[in-house]
Every structure is written in structure tokens, then in C-alpha cells.
Amino acid sequence: MSNLLKNTSLSVNTADKIISDTLHKCDDGELYLEDTKFETVTLDDNKIKSSDYSTDTGYGFRAVTDDVIGYSHSNEISEESLKKSSENLKSTFKSKSGTYNSSIKKTNQKFYKDIDPIETKSLDSKIELLNLMNDYSRSKDASVKQVSASFIGEKKSIEILRSGGELLQDTRPLVRINISMMVEKDGRKETAVFGVGGRQSYDEYLKNDSWKKLCDEAFRIATTNLKSKPSPVGEMKVVLGPGWPAILIHEAIGHGLEGDFNRKKTSAFHNLVGQRVASEGVTIIDDGTLDNRRGSLNIDDEGTPTEKTVLIENGILKNFMQDRLNARLMNTKSTGNGRRENYKHIVLPRMRNTIMLNGNHTQEEMINSVNKGIFAVSFGGGQVDITSGKFVFNCTEAYEIIDGKIGAPLKGATLIGDGPSSLKEVLMVGNDMMLDPGIGTCGKAGQGVPVGVGQPSLLIDNMTVGGTQL
Amino acid sequence: MIKENDYLNTIADQCLSKAKKLGSTEASVFVVNSVSENVNIRNRKLDGSTRSENLGITLTTYIGKKKSSISSSNLSEKNLDNLINRCVESTKITPEDELNSLADKELYFNGDKNLDLYDETISSAVSKNFPFISIFFSIYCDDNTLRAKFFGTLNNNI
Structure with a gap:
């Protein structure tokens, strides 16, 4: 039974009729309904700066035949609007015809609870906690000059109505707690950001005063950077810390394994399935089934159940990440990676939680083996050119390694390379796999979706470090 | 579907008067309605089409600072009632900030200067019950005109 049509003038029967009438000669398509609530509460400069609340409801009507996509969206869910959309789609596909494949495998899998994280914590208590975080952070040290903190919560309900009356539903909670800090000592300023989040209530992240740990961590990174020196430049060995540094895998390898770039043969990996693309011991998966993780989904935005997709197994390329359109055109199955930012956007193959699995080395072993190199613990942003896999990342926390020992913190280190080559330069894979704290949003074609990453410590043989040391 | 200006006007007025009734001292409302269509052709083949309809409202309420x-x-009445309530309630518990306020009355454009900026297809109005202001946008693009325009552009490329 559709919940999202309940309070609209559009009846399920009418919707079904319009959907079937529009899509019966197409290869694929659906009516995607969405209802989202979103709240942000922000503290900045000792004050609650803003508390914003918004709701958004709408539909996206999609028709697909061959590689042609017709899309029509509106936030007015009515018969009139849907008919107008239908006309548009029909005229797009006037001279085309396909075979509608209506079967979507169903499971009862659930990786997060059906809760409303905005309502489960009162605005009062959010404001109180932000003030506590502010006071606690400022009381840590006189060097703390500025603190901002925020709560960001969302509840998104989606429904997918397919031709023939099939209905798929999902309710997705998502929260994020963030703190950023500016410290100043002897005329030098440094900033740090730390956050946590995922698909459960705020309180799960705040138990036992664990919000203090967020402040402590932001403070630790900022004060570490107060002592940082310019980063060296050149090719050297790089040890990556566990967890968040896996955005390097996300950017440098993950995007290149998305179905659309491989169908269009624009990815560096398109003709390499079954071949060695990484050092032995490197296994990378994309997993939508981890409990309460930011990138997890019960079903993707086309209704396909998510799964654990093996991308690279022991160095050999196994699979790409697929939505239904690219899977059909490549004669394979969707891996449940079809995602969209919201009802205003078309579906694209996107990552969920992209993770490199454990090897058997320790981080200590890696650091001990390096004569001159850097130890990168955390990254800010990164970018990649999908066609070549070339990437650049800036480190927000990094240290020099000299003669097998961790030395001074470094400022302004950037890592430069290309995905396919760096994968082959992996010398050691650690045994300390960690997932990121739940803060990542991936952007592609103007659409942002929440994702997760994870990896153990890694030793990479030869990477270009762009430094600040002249 | 594209809405009449009167409809958007009414919604904006209703929001402002409700906000005022619930105790806000100032408020601004922004109602937007737009429709756009887009057709892409790649290698002389139809690549896809998109139609976008957007209807949205943003309300900001002030109680003092x-x-x-x-x-x-x-934009259903029930939903808006709910949201306006929520907005005013959260305004009440938000701390004051001296910089929070609408612009001073004298600073608003009052139509004295002719800047030749009037566009027939866009209309705007300022509500009389100041300090509550309202702004509406309604952009109407006739489907056929738009199609002609898009194909016109495409023809130049082929």
C-alpha cells in the first residue's frame, strides 16, 4: 500500500494506469515518490547561528529504452501533473519500443531502523548539547579561539511504483554531528574538523558523553598541526592510515569501476575484467549491507536490493558497479548501485560503502620499513579524472617518516598519482581495517549522495608528494 | 503545472498572517514556481529529455532578534500550518543575534527609480502589511516556444 500517495489527490489506481500506459513499450522505468524532512542546527561563534527545517515531496517519472532516458519530475503529486509528465515521456519515445522487464528481486533485508532522527531528539536538547560542546572545547585550552558545531538530520521515505503495479518502499534515516575548531598560538592559526554520523538516532553517537571525544579529536588534530612543518616534495613511500584515507580508493579506483564509464568505454578499467589490476592481497568491495552505515541502503533508488559486490579480489578485477540501465546494456545484472540525490535527478551507478579488506601486516611494520616517506592519517578533499584515474588529495593530518620512525607533523602535503598505477604499487596491506566515521558525500554529475569508505593501513611504494617545502 | 500568480500570492499572504498570529514580529516569505524542459541530442541521436517542475516556499520568522x-x-494548508508552527516555535528557543533582522523599511526599493528591469514574464509584489514582506516568482515558459528554442539551438550545431 502506498503511503506517499495517501495524502495526495492522486489515487493508486490512477497512478498505476498512467505508469503502465506510459511504460509498457519501454525497457525500464518507474514512478519514484519521495518525502524528505531535513533539519540543521548550527552553533558558531558562541551562538546558535541557525536552526532550519525543510520538507520536500515530489515524484520523478522515468522511462528508459536502449540508452535513452526520459525524465520528468515535479513536486506536485497530482493526476494533472503526472499526465503532463507522461505525455512528455511518450513523445520522447514515440519512435522507439522496448521490452519491459518487471521483475525485481525482493528481500526483507533491513540495515537500519525505520526511525525519524529529527523527532527522536528535541530541538531543545540539540541546542543544549551544541552549547556543551562549545563550552567543553573552549575550556580545553586557551589556544581554542573559535568553535562551530552542527547537527544535521534527515528522514527520507521513498516509494517506487513500477509498471504492472509493483511497489517497493524504504525509509532512510541519516544524521551527522560535526565540530570544527580554530586554534591560535604564537601568531599561528590552524583549523580541524571532525564528525560522526550514519543511519541511526543522534543518541547512538552521543552515548556515554562520547560527544567529548569528537571535541577531543578536533582539538588533537588542530594542535598537532600547530607544530607542523612544510611538507617535503617528490616521489616517496607513503603509509596511509586506516579508515577515512580510503577516499583515495573511492576516487582513484571506485569511480573507474562504475558501470556507466565502462559501458561508454571511457574508464581506464573498461577492458580489464579478469585481469590483474592491483597487487596481490588487495581485495576491494562495495557493500550496501552494513548496519547503520552512511552508504548503506535496503534497496537502491531503482528498487534493487543492495549487496556486497566484490570489485577486486586478490588483485584481479571481478565486477563493475551497475544500475539497471548499464547492466542491461552490458548484459549483466544490477548490483544495487543505482542511486539518485533525490526525485529531481536521474539514476546513476554510484558507490555505497567502498572498502579495502584486511591483509596481514601491522602499521608498525610498514612504518619501520620506510627510510624516507610520509604517513598520511587524514585527508580533506580529493578529485579524480575518471578517464585516466589521475587523482590529487590534500592531507589534513600527516607526518614525516625518517628511518622507520614517525617524525614531525607536516603541513600542506598533497598526494598525486593515478589509480591504476597506485594499486600496483601497494607493498603491504594492514590488518587494522577501519570504516570512516560516517561523514562522506560523493558528488557526480551534480548529484551528492551519502557514501562510506574503509581500509586498513596501506604501504604504497612510490607516490608523488606535492609539498610546501621550497 | 504552472500556477497562477494569485494562487502564489494567496499562499504567501496566508503564511505571513499565520506567522504574525503565532507571535512573530517580522517575517519574510518566498514562493517559487518554475517549469523547464530540456532535450539532448548526441551524435544526431536522441539522448534523453528532462522536464522539471518546481514549486517551493521559504519562510523566515523573527521574534525580536x-x-x-x-x-x-x-504547499498544502495542513503541511504549511504545521511548518509555520514549527518555525515560530524554534524561533522562540533560538538565542538572539543582534544582526538578525529584515532590512530597514527605508532601504526597500519603492519603485521610484526606473531601472528598466521589468520583465513581462516575471511579476513581483510587495505586501502592504509591512514589516511583513512577500515576494513571488512565477516563470512561465510555453512548452512549444521552449521546444522551438531548444531545437533552434541544436540545429545550429548539427
Whole structure:
């Protein structure tokens, strides 16, 4: 039974009729309904700066035949609007015809609870906690000059109505707690950001005063950077810390394994399935089934159940990440990676939680083996050119390694390379796999979706470090 | 579907008067409605088409120097009532900030200068019950005109 049509003038029967009438000669398509609530509460400069609340409801009507996509969206869910959309789609596909494949495998899998994280914590208590975080952070040290903190919560309900009356539903909670800090000592300023989040209530992240740990961590990174020196430049060995540094895998390898770039043969990996693309011991998966993780989904935005997709197994390329359109055109199955930012956007193959699995080395072993190199613990942003896999990342926390020992913190280190080559330069894979704290949003074609990453410590043989040391 | 200006006007007025009734001292509302169509052709083949309809409202309420805002795409009366309530309630518990306020009355454009900026297809109005202001946008693009325009552009490329 559709919940999202309940309070609209559009009846399920009418919707079904319009959907079937529009899509019966197409290869694929659906009516995607969405209802989202979103709240942000922000503290900045000792004050609650803003508390914003918004709701958004709408539909996206999609028709697909061959590689042609017709899309029509509106936030007015009515018969009139849907008919107008239908006309548009029909005229797009006037001279085309396909075979509608209506079967979507169903499971009862659930990786997060059906809760409303905005309502489960009162605005009062959010404001109180932000003030506590502010006071606690400022009381840590006189060097703390500025603190901002925020709560960001969302509840998104989606429904997918397919031709023939099939209905798929999902309710997705998502929260994020963030703190950023500016410290100043002897005329030098440094900033740090730390956050946590995922698909459960705020309180799960705040138990036992664990919000203090967020402040402590932001403070630790900022004060570490107060002592940082310019980063060296050149090719050297790089040890990556566990967890968040896996955005390097996300950017440098993950995007290149998305179905659309491989169908269009624009990815560096398109003709390499079954071949060695990484050092032995490197296994990378994309997993939508981890409990309460930011990138997890019960079903993707086309209704396909998510799964654990093996991308690279022991160095050999196994699979790409697929939505239904690219899977059909490549004669394979969707891996449940079809995602969209919201009802205003078309579906694209996107990552969920992209993770490199454990090897058997320790981080200590890696650091001990390096004569001159850097130890990168955390990254800010990164970018990649999908066609070549070339990437650049800036480190927000990094240290020099000299003669097998961790030395001074470094400022302004950037890592430069290309995905396919760096994968082959992996010398050691650690045994300390960690997932990121739940803060990542991936952007592609103007659409942002929440994702997760994870990896153990890694030793990479030869990477270009762009430094600040002249 | 594209809405009449009167409809958007009414929604904006209703929001302002409700916010005022619930105790806000100032408020601003922004109602937007737009429709756009887009057709892509690649290698002389149809690549896809997109039609976008957007309807949305943003309301900011002030109580003295306290401020909060909401936005939504659902303009049903029930939903708006709910949201306005929420907005005013959260305004009440938000701390004051001396910089929070609408612009001073004298600073608003009052139409004295002719800047030749009037566009027939866009209309705007300022509500009389100041300090509550309202702004509406309604952009109407006739489907056929738009199609002609897009194909016109495409023809130049082929």
C-alpha cells in the first residue's frame, strides 16, 4: 500500500494506469515518490547561528529504452501533473519500443531502523548539547579561539511504483554531528574538523558523553598541526592510515569501476575484467549491507536490493558497479548501485560503502620499513579524472617518516598519482581495517549522495608528494 | 503545472498572517514556481529529455532578534500550518543575534527609480502589511516556444 500517495489527490489506481500506459513499450522505468524532512542546527561563534527545517515531496517519472532516458519530475503529486509528465515521456519515445522487464528481486533485508532522527531528539536538547560542546572545547585550552558545531538530520521515505503495479518502499534515516575548531598560538592559526554520523538516532553517537571525544579529536588534530612543518616534495613511500584515507580508493579506483564509464568505454578499467589490476592481497568491495552505515541502503533508488559486490579480489578485477540501465546494456545484472540525490535527478551507478579488506601486516611494520616517506592519517578533499584515474588529495593530518620512525607533523602535503598505477604499487596491506566515521558525500554529475569508505593501513611504494617545502 | 500568480500570492499572504498570529514580529516569505524542459541530442541521436517542475516556499520568522526558517515543496494548508508552527516555535528557543533582522523599511526599493528591469514574464509584489514582506516568482515558459528554442539551438550545431 502506498503511503506517499495517501495524502495526495492522486489515487493508486490512477497512478498505476498512467505508469503502465506510459511504460509498457519501454525497457525500464518507474514512478519514484519521495518525502524528505531535513533539519540543521548550527552553533558558531558562541551562538546558535541557525536552526532550519525543510520538507520536500515530489515524484520523478522515468522511462528508459536502449540508452535513452526520459525524465520528468515535479513536486506536485497530482493526476494533472503526472499526465503532463507522461505525455512528455511518450513523445520522447514515440519512435522507439522496448521490452519491459518487471521483475525485481525482493528481500526483507533491513540495515537500519525505520526511525525519524529529527523527532527522536528535541530541538531543545540539540541546542543544549551544541552549547556543551562549545563550552567543553573552549575550556580545553586557551589556544581554542573559535568553535562551530552542527547537527544535521534527515528522514527520507521513498516509494517506487513500477509498471504492472509493483511497489517497493524504504525509509532512510541519516544524521551527522560535526565540530570544527580554530586554534591560535604564537601568531599561528590552524583549523580541524571532525564528525560522526550514519543511519541511526543522534543518541547512538552521543552515548556515554562520547560527544567529548569528537571535541577531543578536533582539538588533537588542530594542535598537532600547530607544530607542523612544510611538507617535503617528490616521489616517496607513503603509509596511509586506516579508515577515512580510503577516499583515495573511492576516487582513484571506485569511480573507474562504475558501470556507466565502462559501458561508454571511457574508464581506464573498461577492458580489464579478469585481469590483474592491483597487487596481490588487495581485495576491494562495495557493500550496501552494513548496519547503520552512511552508504548503506535496503534497496537502491531503482528498487534493487543492495549487496556486497566484490570489485577486486586478490588483485584481479571481478565486477563493475551497475544500475539497471548499464547492466542491461552490458548484459549483466544490477548490483544495487543505482542511486539518485533525490526525485529531481536521474539514476546513476554510484558507490555505497567502498572498502579495502584486511591483509596481514601491522602499521608498525610498514612504518619501520620506510627510510624516507610520509604517513598520511587524514585527508580533506580529493578529485579524480575518471578517464585516466589521475587523482590529487590534500592531507589534513600527516607526518614525516625518517628511518622507520614517525617524525614531525607536516603541513600542506598533497598526494598525486593515478589509480591504476597506485594499486600496483601497494607493498603491504594492514590488518587494522577501519570504516570512516560516517561523514562522506560523493558528488557526480551534480548529484551528492551519502557514501562510506574503509581500509586498513596501506604501504604504497612510490607516490608523488606535492609539498610546501621550497 | 504552472500556477497562477494569485494562487502564489494567496499562499504567501496566508503564511505571513499565520506567522504574525503565532507571535512573530517580522517575517519574510518566498514562493517559487518554475517549469523547464530540456532535450539532448548526441551524435544526431536522441539522448534523453528532462522536464522539471518546481514549486517551493521559504519562510523566515523573527521574534525580536531571534530568527528561524523553514522551506518546503508541499504547499498544502495542513503541511504549511504545521511548518509555520514549527518555525515560530524554534524561533522562540533560538538565542538572539543582534544582526538578525529584515532590512530597514527605508532601504526597500519603492519603485521610484526606473531601472528598466521589468520583465513581462516575471511579476513581483510587495505586501502592504509591512514589516511583513512577500515576494513571488512565477516563470512561465510555453512548452512549444521552449521546444522551438531548444531545437533552434541544436540545429545550429548539427
